[in-house]
Amino acid sequence: MHILILGGTAEARALAGLLHPHARVTSSLAGRVANPRLPVGEVRIGGFGGADGLARWIGEHGVDRVIDATHPFAERISSNAAAAAAVAHVPLLALRRPGWVPVEGDDWRDVGSLEEAAAALDGFGWGHLPGRSPRGRVFLTTGRMGLAAFADCPQWFLVRSVDAPEPPMPARTEVLLDRGPFTVDGERELLHRHRIDVLVTKDSGAAATAPKLEAAREAGVPVVMIRRPPVPQGVETAASPEEAAARVLGRAES
Template identity: 70%
Template sequence: MPHVLILGGTTEARRLADALDPHVRVTSSLAGRVAAPRLPAGEVRIGGFGGAEGMADWIRGHAVSAVIDATHPFAETISFNAARAAATAHVPLLALRRPGWVRGAGDDWREVGDLAEAAECVRGAGRVFLTTGRMGLAAFAHVDDVDFLVRSVDAPEPPVPPRMEVLLDRGPFTLDGERAVLAEHGVDVLVTKDSGGAATSPKLVAAREAGIPVVVVRRPPVPDGVPVATTVESAVEWLHATVP
């Protein structure tokens, strides 16, 4: 029986685990950063591998036939570790990445390279809605002239911005809900990563309607030489063509 390792934690990863043939053994690996993650079908492991070498050892030790990196588009470290591990263990690797967002008419976007650049962009901006996840809040910890509204699945831990209000919530988010958040909290600027997908895109529409500028952090590139699928269906097709 072929054994597929899915590096998961995303909606696409869960859909992929559901979509694979029942005659394929599936193990989904989750980072363990969310206290109560939504678990996919099949076997699940939680926690790191110990770097690229540890992942390569796990792949060999569990007779993995192929690896599909369906992590968040900004999970740069695990993606590069996966590329090195797959090459070391001589197994095929695919990156499953939802398409990024596209600027539309009326959008007021400023694209930046990373969270540190985003932090400099919002200095003195009044009320800033941070939707970049709790793991990146350290980049904003030195910004003391902004009132941050931070949305996170779990409560953030220091270092965090000194002036911060937290909204504990998990997507998908509705357009009406995002309109309400922007209005009720008097948001002046929205900061987001280009994670793509429909689950968190309503905030962009709500910001456009309200004339609120958006700082968009560009996603890191996929490691060189790794093929990319943009849909679960194309990932399944790749697997069928790659693993007998």
């Protein structure tokens, strides 16, 4: 059985490791990260040319099963995967780690997009915070690809990403190149050192990046949380690599 795993997430790598002893596994990475962590098995890097190109690749390479293990916010590739799987008549499973859930002490502002997150920044009363800038200081952890949505914002931004971002971006920006997993102590120190007023993040649900939420809760820093897009209609989901592997291998053996 030939299984195509879409995505370079930690869950995708774990899934490749679980499936590799039992099937031929090809992992497809988008190629947006300069030095990605590679999974076991075969690896291809780069796009397919949309849903039609992905469907052709599935047919040409004898793929029996596709697993969409991309980032929860990789909406375009998830849509293309659903369309391609339907054209190629192969089963598709979406691996989606659970989203974050607020707990007591959290101050979350729920928004639906990067643009809504940027607009939400004007709703905070920066001036009443002792020793803080009247414009506000924002810790932005939404990735380097969506900074254009914040380009016209007057606030100061600390942008953390794996690779260096490119313009357009906010005029008052400091870039921090780093890759998780992060620790609560490290995130606590970062919020304090940069005098952060608000955290803006996506609901990726990743354990490796969750410590920033605990640090924000402790410091009383509000969080602008961007909701994740839904999985394409009709696509089955699994919440963990173990669940996804069990489903795929169970069906293969039946």
